[in-house]
Amino acid sequence: MPKTFKSGDHVSWNSEAGRVRGHILRVHTKDVEYKGYVHHASPDDPQYEIKSDKTDHVALHKGRTLRLLRN
Template sequence: MSQAFKRGDHVSWNSEAGRVRGHIVRVHKKDVNYKGYVHHASAEEPQYEIKSDKTDHIALHKGRVLRRLRR
């Protein structure tokens, strides 16, 4: 099971461009359709909607790829 995060947590994840940082803006516990793709989510394995600190880009990721950052 992956680590649980909550709205407002500052996290980082790996992308094609390198390590990205952002804040969780929403936690999805049901499947969500985003940009034409269904992101599968459940209460046991939610999808986290994250807003990038640098570009304001929105990404969806499962908890297993995220790292919590200190404030």
């Protein structure tokens, strides 16, 4: 069973630039088009829309790439 998160959770993930931290803005449970690509999502395997703490960049990631941080 994949990890599940909710809006507002503080999470981290790996990127090309290293470990990034951010807060979940939205949880997508249906396919969503974002930045010209279709990101596949379902209730069992959602996509998480996350805003970076440092750069305000917004990205979509699956739960398996995320780690929950303690605030």
